[in-house]
Amino acid sequence: MKKVLNHTDAVVEEMLDGFVKAHSDSLKRLPDTSVVIRNDAPVTGKVGIVSGGGSGHEPAHAGYVGKGMLDAAVAGEVFTSPTPDQVLEAIKAVDSGEGVLLIIKNYTGDVMNFDMAAELAEAEGITVEKVIVNDDVSVEDSTFTSGRRGIAGTVFVHKVAGAIAETKAPLQEVKAAAENVIKQVRSMGVALSPCTVPASGKPSFTLEEDEMEIGIGIHGEPGIERVPLQSADRIADTLLGKILADHEYDNSEVAVMINGMGATPEMELYIVYRQVANLLKEKGITIYANWVGEYMTALEMAGFSITLLKLDHQIKSALSATTDAQAFK
């Protein structure tokens, strides 16, 4: 394992320390927690928005804290959902009396820990609502299983919910906006190389030079299928094909995200964007806005995901609203 770090069990601590040092003009850390919040939280009259999850997905989640996006992000250990007490601290710190929305990615661990935090917060008299993001079309959508994972599409949920909350909309409205995005967003990813959890020191899997994993999540886990390495255009065809087959996009406007998993050069992301743009044009789908870069990573995994968000009037204006979150522009 080759990483720039000091102690494998201090990575989250030191990263958060560096992060708030770098952005102390707009953010701070709640003392003795792994919670990063807006300097001005709680914002009077505004619904608080809290997200978070395991670390290793940087810039998620602290990079999305800021005016117009999250009020707080809770960081767990690498790839490990944060614990209920940490989430509770975040909820308490951002509640202005208008209630708090939790944006949770659909992983058993995240759901359970955030649920417990919500129960604890409710017991303290805070109104809490939750939305669960499950945008990964590579996973079968079934009520008998844990369902689909939440991956890069989560960033759009942050953005839209954050923008709506900034208008001082009530909790139910903010929640409805977030759920609308969740209904309209689909993603799928591919990995060319694994990643290494610092405390483990071993790569999450091994791939031959000519293999890739299709349908991966954001935790260095194996994907749905191991297939021969293909050209950028063919991979884009496959991922986009799965996404388009999963939702009704005819004549629609969309936002596109090409999300690097950590080690994929921007050069390659734009080569993928090119093909996605070509394919969508062919299909008569209009790209209203795009994001190409690293938004929801898996440490130093090589690979990327494609996210398509089908737009309506509300989502469009929320995407265009300003935010001073570090990692979204």
Add this chain to the structure above:
Amino acid sequence: MKKVLNHTDAVVEEMLDGFVKAHSDSLKRLPDTSVVIRNDAPVTGKVGIVSGGGSGHEPAHAGYVGKGMLDAAVAGEVFTSPTPDQVLEAIKAVDSGEGVLLIIKNYTGDVMNFDMAAELAEAEGITVEKVIVNDDVSVEDSTFTSGRRGIAGTVFVHKVAGAIAETKAPLQEVKAAAENVIKQVRSMGVALSPCTVPASGKPSFTLEEDEMEIGIGIHGEPGIERVPLQSADRIADTLLGKILADHEYDNSEVAVMINGMGATPEMELYIVYRQVANLLKEKGITIYANWVGEYMTALEMAGFSITLLKLDHQIKSALSATTDAQAFK
């Protein structure tokens, strides 16, 4: 070699195509060239600013094209300086009659190709000035050799020159501002893994699990010294130590850039930033602003560089000026 691409000899072409597709609201490509320019170029009354270099350094250089930064970026093949005719096209396209400043990184190839372009442009009656960035303190500074390389500090030169040019300052003033930044900026980098030029298909060097290269450039070249892998804090100490020894920083204000080389997770960059901030604090040097992320990469190399820019009033206000360049915020 595992890369997301179609044909190894089409990577630059397809990347540029994807890039301008993604950002067509503010940029375009000069037809049949590898030049990306602002949609509104040439801007009347404004000095034009052109930079560029080999590809593989994304978001450099096209990511810095925009209001308040570059008017045009010229892309060469991967790690290969662009040719004079391409640079000439860029110069011609951005000259509004106020002259053009070329921002060149100090590599023999870049210097020669941009020089030839400048000669051709002068022959067509365009006033051209050049500045040469050489911020890499790992290289000995000598008049008998090619001197120091230009690396991540170049981005600050783009920003400051771009901001000054945006105020419609005359060419000499823009040039002087750029040269002032060059005098005040120092950088040094480290690599934990090599990178692979697509057309070559072979990694630029091999490193053992417990080794790193200190004093690397941005082309996957070996560094000044191969040493055992060290902790984040010790690496930061070494790089920063070299930088601080090279210039007078007492009681000064600085801008800091922690630049990922391509595959280094943001987590690690913030762990480095933390130590840099601690060290500078100890030394009584004030951080006025910081940039942590990928600004000048070497494909998928793992590693990072530290850049310190000593500030004065002009640089400070130029750094704070707005820009709509994709990759700078």
Add this chain to the structure above:
Amino acid sequence: MILTVEKTIQWMREIHKRMEANKEQLTALDQAIGDGDHGINMARGFGEVVAKIDGTEYESVADVLKSAAMTLTAKIGGASGPLYGTAFLKMATALQGQEVDQQNLKSAIDQALEGIKMRGNAELGEKTLYDVWYQVADFLGTEKVEDWQEMLEVCQATIEDTRELKATKGRASYLNERSRGHVDPGSMSSYYIFEALATVIEMED
């Protein structure tokens, strides 16, 4: 009385030892069908449990279990944190004010099982740690245990059974058919919990 305060404390220490010793194994199992943090999580969690215990006086078995539950919930995170936290909390509640014999240990584990089910929404055969707790509860209900190693045989068989199952809950479920052929990491860590339990129960007082 099969568990005393001292033995319960010792139970926690024995669990911790096993989680440390098998950290890599558990993590490797989790890499195959999960996200590769299970051993790290368990070692960290029970490390914290032991650290907490070291500085505290306890009145009852239930107190020790409750303390462990709180620590696990607050220090593990992920899926296993809430699940084991809930399991130990339910055991603590079940054993409140009681001395521990096989019978109320069985009730305690029944309660833990209910807690796991409530939290994780899993059923038998979904390739999760629920499977191991279910079979242990079942085993404790069937006969008077003389040899606690028999409980471990039950666990071992269950773990082996998880191998060929298709996961339908937890992270491994995303792999669908590809989840077959690998032992469930959480079932394995549960095995170490019961192995530690058998060890302390069989210890001389």
Add this chain to the structure above:
Amino acid sequence: MILTVEKTIQWMREIHKRMEANKEQLTALDQAIGDGDHGINMARGFGEVVAKIDGTEYESVADVLKSAAMTLTAKIGGASGPLYGTAFLKMATALQGQEVDQQNLKSAIDQALEGIKMRGNAELGEKTLYDVWYQVADFLGTEKVEDWQEMLEVCQATIEDTRELKATKGRASYLNERSRGHVDPGSMSSYYIFEALATVIEMED
């Protein structure tokens, strides 16, 4: 007359063949002390030269060289593009309106050498392609060449000499002492240029 239009065209083709055949070797040399693109650059550049030549009629040796010069400058980039572009342009200028014999070939290469020096600012012994051109010019001035293979022996010895030199110009200079022990990639590509030249000069008309 040692070079005709046809032979000059053939020279370009022979160079191209060699650059393609040795693309990996040149790139590997450049990986050791540069940025690993030299073989790719040279193969691309002379590929373009040949493509251009295929569609064009030439009147004179100078015309062919000038066409090659323009293409190299416009299609290679990096350090080698301007350097080889300049070298061929200077040769073209020197040979303008002339038939080519050893004497004016020598003058042409002298001019190329001056051009390289002007562009690259290198001197003898700085571990660059300048070294090879310098020794070739020197060799052509000393005696009437009967066997063109002798020129290649001179080149080979020079390349070998670059191995132990410390680079003070170009990318390899950043490596300082670490640049020793590796042959200069540009010197190697220059060798192929002169090897191709010897081949066409010795060809039957």
